[in-house]
Amino acid sequence: MDFLMTDQQRLIIETIRRFVQDEIVPLEAHLDPDAFELPEEEFDRLVGMVKEMGFWNLSVPTEFGGPGLDLVTLTLAAEEMSQHRAGLYAPCYHVFGHGGLAQLYEANEDQRQRYLLPLIRGEKHAFFALTEPSGGSDPARAIRTTAVRDGDHWVLNGTKVFISGADQADFGLVFARSDPAQGRAGITCFIVDSDTPGFRVRRIIHVLRSTEYPCEIEFDECRVPECNVLGEVNKGFTIANDRLTRNRIPYAAGSIGVAVAAQRMAIRWAKQRETFGDLLAHRQAIQWMIVDNEIDLRTSRWLTLEAASKADCGEPFRFETAMAKVVATEAAGRVVDRAIQVHGGLGVTKDLPLERWYRELRIRRIGEGPSEVQRIIMARDLLY
């Protein structure tokens, strides 16, 4: 495989890198260390800049007005966009656009007009509701939210947990069991407007993450029109699963990005901090931490780009994605942990972004399919 960047990729990456350093990082000096959104006027200004650069909604396919970039380029971009304090869960505070929920690319023409295009334009916000109190790693069995047909409507009843942005959203994609006799072949995806009677946000769930807090939501006799079924009835699991697999690649890349930033800080600090009459950089204990960081970073990046490359080539990429997700998220946690150790007491203060990355990276070993589930995916390929 050849991962030398093309000229176009290099231009994109260098532009994003400059943008993060010149526009995002200086703003963060004035924000709360746990901030996850920009003041409105700053957000609007930066979105204007991004649109002028032609970088708005990089992940959106050309048929929906985006540049239709390949996954390798998006992976490289995701690594750059996350290299700031809020970058893990709010890369560049979303001024490059959310790109929409990829599952909505399955929408029919009417749904595209009502939901997908306003989402891509940034006029609407959406949530993705798959996980339930009964579990999230095995949705085919865990989904207990029911959908029962009643005339030209479906009636939803049930509870979903860890649903990010549900209290802010205009609508959501909700996966419910439409055929109780089937496993994965009995799940349907519904587009549910947030103002539908019977839908409510039960609570905010406070977690380690400072950004995009999750909510618990419930559906109580919530009536959804037939025209809001996304894709086909009982085919919802496929919609969820295909896109979730693909999303794990930029998810891994975002983890690598903050680890790159942490490593940069660790190197800078080691070269300026003196202890017992010598620089930290001259201590073997510190040198080894820095080198181990670099090994973790390069291994993670290689595996993540390999997964992206296979996806771009139309080859099976589920195994490679699972491996990239495990390696990148676990390695990034180790890198940030070592960077904190290099910084000593300063590393655990809110003066530096390391403590936030440390907290938020812990979630990455669980979110989008925990490490253990990714290992199950790989074991199936290797053993069966």
Next chain:
Amino acid sequence: MSGITKPWTAFDPGGAKRIPGTVGVYEIGDEAGKTLYIGCAGGREPFGLRGKITGHFTGPQAADGSPARPRAYRYEVNLQYLTRWIELLTQHLEAQGGLPQWNERARSELPRLGRFHRAAGVPAPSGGSP
């Protein structure tokens, strides 16, 4: 989570030293136990909750001539201060039909608030009189 459930503490400058200097959320109340302000002490606040709460009783808000005078406070040490702040503000907004008076006056400092879609008549965040 529910609202801040601690009882109100009447402000006295000597006792304020016992307010922790950590991050967290707090409420400022008037004589009748009505919440005037819901705030948070974030990671850049030099003296955390102590500095923020004390500021409401000694700063310009305390002497701005408004009929609503601060009399008491209550707080919650909370490392997830931003999401908890959003939760308290949203709960108040939906239960009372509006934000506390001082938050309304300082809307530009507020985070983006969502909706819980609660039915009308949901009780207000609990708490007694100062």
